[in-house]
Amino acid sequence: MSRLNNLFQQKNKRILNVYCTAGYPTLQSTINVMRSLQENGADLIELGMPYSDPLADGPVIQASSSKALQNGMTIPTLFAQLKDFRKDITVPVILMGYLNPLLQYGFEKFCAKAAEVGIDGIIIPDIPMYEFEQEYRAIIEKYGLDFIFLVTPETSEERIIKLDQLSSGFLYAVSSSSITGSDKDFSPVETYLHKLQSLKLKNPVLVGFGIKDKATFETACKYANGAIIGSAYIKALESDDNVEMATREFLNGILN
Amino acid sequence: MNETQSYISPSPQGYYGRFGGAYIPEMLHRNVEELKTRYLEIMHEAEFQREYQQLLQDYVGRPTPLYFAGLLSRKYNTNLFLKREDLCHTGAHKINNTVGQILLALRLGKKRIIAETGAGQHGVATATVCALKGVECIVYMGEKDIERQAPNVARMKMLGAKVIPAVSGSKTLKDATNEAIRDWINNPSDTHYIIGSVVGPHPYPDMVARFQSIISKETRWQLKEKTGTELPTHVVACVGGGSNAAGAFYHFLDEPSVKIIAVEAAGYGIDSGMSAATTRLGKEGVLHGSRSLVMQTEDGQVTEPHSISAGLDYPGIGPMHAHLFESGRGQFLSATDEEALKASFEVAKLEGIIPALETGHAFAALDQLSLTMEDRVVLCLSGRGDKDLATYMKVMDA
Known part of the structure; x- marks a missing residue:
């Protein structure tokens, strides 16, 4: 069973997925950041390829x-840095990136290498669905990787069902930007997340975009299996030279 | 690609050969899909056509003249005709597209227009049609370009547009485009994005090419009036993203006897590291929503091009042009900053026309063609040179 499926089988509520950028804040900090995230309670890591x-x-x-x-x-x-990361990092790790650098590296070579070092899944937001089905799906499956599609409040029901079918691991629900501020009306997002719940999707759903603190995390967890935090964590790293301290403090603020 | 497929029209998914498509995040899907489903239907409506043609005639000033340039013809030992897009309202061909897209946006029920701009020509053309139709207009422009192109920034403001600086990355056209796309992601229901060139996700390249195709449509009957034949032997145009070239080539692409000549900006020289000649320096990749040729590093990071002309200073090229290049249908030449400047001065002196620096590149390529007195060469004079006076003045002072 894949690490992602395993995770959601053991815990299907309040999953915390944290995004970090490979090579940030320093070139050599990638593994340290991931280790700190694991130690301080992240269930899942989304590692961004710049x-x-x-x-x-x-x-x-x-x-x-x-x-x-x-x-x-x-x-x-990045692959050189990830060579031995599975020695001490056990949480699922997915790579997020854009198609162009992958095309230059070679898509199949990329998947082979990712699987070899112990990566669990990939998110590439600019792959068109038709090209995924025609070209990339077979390669991704060949290397046993999960592929996660995004859905948004603008995505039609029919398309959500299709994207859920094509995804494995989980489905990434982009919230509208209105989730970020407590002063804004949350009801449209609520309606959207309710709709996702009612569709009986095959994948667990994690909500991303605009999740920045304990309050927004809790709200997202009410309607989904968990949430993804990105920018807020990057900001926390920005303002503190000590990766371990910054990570501990940030995740404590979310989880406790 | 099917051998019989035309060079003009992309496949239903928006491909010209291998190039094109729609490589966009899900957040843009509904808007792009809506456009893809409706653009042809709207453009073919009789009422749309009536309003579009009327505005082209009375507001833009079309048809633009096809001018036989006698002294330049003598110099290059040929028959040279200039398609005078510089005489369009706002000073360049860009407005052919913005007039079309504003009418389309209103029919889609959009209330807010966003655009990207490099030198400011497309920004001005967008601000103009938004003022005309009373629609809110936001133009994203690289912080560096805002400094370099102050007069166009002032024009946009006077027309009522809000100019927002793009402060990310290299702070030029590429980054302004990223910011405009982000704005569209954040405003998914009331906003239409008017892209200024034949780039972006399908259906933009095809839609913009169709709006610009008025250039070659007029050229055909005008040339017939002047020479008795509709077909030139050569059509020459400069190419950055490629909108004036797409319009100038459009109705000649499926006429095999017409040579298609595209001229890219070589900057300091192709191998100088300071160039914008995408077909020479780019590799296949994905940028701003379509698969095309892209200037990039070995690692697939998009690089910053250089050209003296802001309109050609773009690290990609429209997918239609990438296909013309790869299939051999188009001949791709290039001109350096210096050659373009020299050509612009020559055109000013011989014909009394100060061309935009972009167009200077097209003129500079005439030297590289073996022309004869039997040839009928049409060159698209895409814009006037007022916006480039600061650069031209530096040359005169030197």
């Missing part, structure tokens, strides 16, 4: 990507 033009990310994550690229992060460097 790209120059990350359309689906906000300004905070883009800035961390630019920094990581300046630090010298590349896909070969």
Whole structure:
């Protein structure tokens, strides 16, 4: 059974998935960041591969990507850093990145290498569904990786069902930006997450975008199996030189 | 690709050969899908066509003249015709597209327009049609370009647009495009994104090419009036993303006798590391939603191009052009900053026309073609040079 399926079988509520950018804040901090996340209660890690033009990310994550690229992060460097990470990191780890760098590296080579070092799944938000079905699905399955699609409040019901069928591991529910502020009306997001619940999807659902603190995490957990935190954690790393301390403090604030 | 498929029209998924498609995150899917489902139907409506044609005639000033350039013809020993897009309202071909897209956006029920701009020409053309139709307009522009192109920033503001600086990455056109796409993600229901070139996810390349195709449609009957034949031997245009070229080539692409000549910006020189000649320096990749040729590092990070002309300073090229290049249907030449400047001065002196620096590149390529007195060459004079006066003045002062 895949590590992701195993995780959701043991725990299907309040799953905390934390995003970090490979090579940020320093080139060599990748493993340290992941280890700190595991030690302080992250159930799942989404490791971002930096790209120059990350359309689906906000300004905070883009800035961390630019920094990581300046630090010298590349896909070969990342795989070298991940060579032995499974010795002490046991939580599932998924790689998130954009199609262009993967095409240059070689898509099949990428999947083979990811599986070899112990990566569990991938998120590539700019792969079109038709191309996934025609070209990439067979390769991803060949290497036993999970592939996670995104759905949004704008995604039609029919398409949500299709994306759920094509996904494995979990489904990534992008919340609308209104979830970020307590002063804003949460009801549209509530309706959307209710709809997802009512569709009886085959995958667990994690909510991402705008989850930044304990309150938003708790709210997301009411309607889904858990949530994904990205920008808020990157900001926490930004303001503290000590990765361990920053991570402990940040996750304590969410979970306790 | 099917051998009989035309060079003009992409496949239903938006592919020109291997290039095109829609490589977008799910957050953009509904908007792009809505556009894909409806753009042709709307563009074919009689009422849409009536309003579009009327505005092209009375507001943009079409048809633009096809001018026989006698002295340049003599110099290059050929018959050179200039398609005068520089005489369009706002000074360039860009408005052919923005007039079309604003009408389309209103029919889609959109209330807010966003656009990206490099030198500011597309931004001005967008701000203009938004003012005309009373629609809110937000233009994203790289922080560096805002400094370099102050007059166009002022024009946009005077037209009522809000200009937002793109402060990420290299702070130029590529980053302004990223910011505009992000805005669209954050405003999924009331906003239409007017892309300025034949780039972006399907259906943008096809839609923009169709709106610009008025250039070659007019050229055909105008050339017939002047020479008795509709077909030139060569059509020459500069290419950054490629919108004026797409429009100038469009109705000639499926006429095998017409040579298609695209001119890219070589910057300091192809091998100088400071260039924007995408077909020479790019590799197949994905940028801003489509698969095309992209200037990038070995690791697939998109690189910063260089051209003296902001309109050609883009690390990609429209998928239609990538296909014209790869299939051999188009001949791709390049001109350096210096060659383009020299050509612009020559055109000013010989014909009394100050062209945009972008167009200077197209003129500079005439030297590289073996032309004869039997040839009928159409060159798309995509824009006027007022916006480039600061650069031209530096040359005169030197």
